[in-house]
Amino acid sequence: MSHHHSHAHQGGFDENAAERLAWSDAMLLGHGPMDDTHEEFVHVVKALAACNAVTALGCLQAVEDHLLAHFEAEREWMVRTEYPNMDCHLDEHQKVLDTVLRVNQLAKDGQVGLRDVRRLAAALADWFPKHATYLDSALSAWISKRRHGGVPVILRRDLAAGVQQESTFT
Ligand SMILES: [Fe+2]
Ligand SMILES: [Fe+2]
Known part of the structure; x- marks a missing residue:
């Protein structure tokens, strides 16, 4: 799932990325609901990285549930x-979601171990900062530009035209 900066790390990502991942104001992007979602991402991935044999399935399901909501919210905003x-x-x-769905299914079938689950957490932690920086x-920025840019002016003009038209016919 991770294609960038992968040369130094076995498996294409930093195996210690989950330990380094921590929520901070430096990760804020300015869109409140998106920032809340990203804070939740950090928490569920940190929890996955710290899971044990008893909690692994629940942590995997929490990551899957989170990503479905996270990605659907961003798709709706787009x-x-x-x-x-x-x-x-x-x-x-989709690539990230496919990986999580696959690992979660394998885990439910008893076909992956704790080490694989923690590797998934590291892969997610390695992927997220780049995705947030470049795409999210x-x-x-686009959402706030649309919100504070031309759209409200156009709506106001339409409204004014409608009011004017109405008064012409009464
Ligand atoms: Fe996001
Ligand atoms: Fe995204």
């Missing part, structure tokens, strides 16, 4: 704000 180039962003979500930050 659709609602007519975000350009959605495909690249959504492709990356662009989406956050």
Whole structure:
């Protein structure tokens, strides 16, 4: 799932990424609901990295549930704000989701061990900062541009035209 900066690390990602992952204001992108979602991402991935044999299945399910909601929320914001180039962003979500769904299913079938589950947590922790920096930050900026830019002016003009038209006919 992780293609960048992978040369130094076995398996294509930093195996210690989950230990380094920590929520801080430096990760805020400015869109409140998105920031809340990203804080939750950090918590569920940290919990997955710290899971044991008893908690692993629950932690995996929590990550899966989180990602379904996280990615669906961002998709809805993209659709609602007519975000350009959605495909690249959504492709990356899908790849990550596919991996989590696969590992969770294998875990339910008893076919992966704790070490694999922790490797998934490290892969997610390694992936997220890059995704947030390059793709989510662009989406956050786009949403606030749409919110504070031309759209409200256009709505106001439409409203004024409608009122004017109405008064012409009464
Ligand atoms: Fe995100
Ligand atoms: Fe995203």
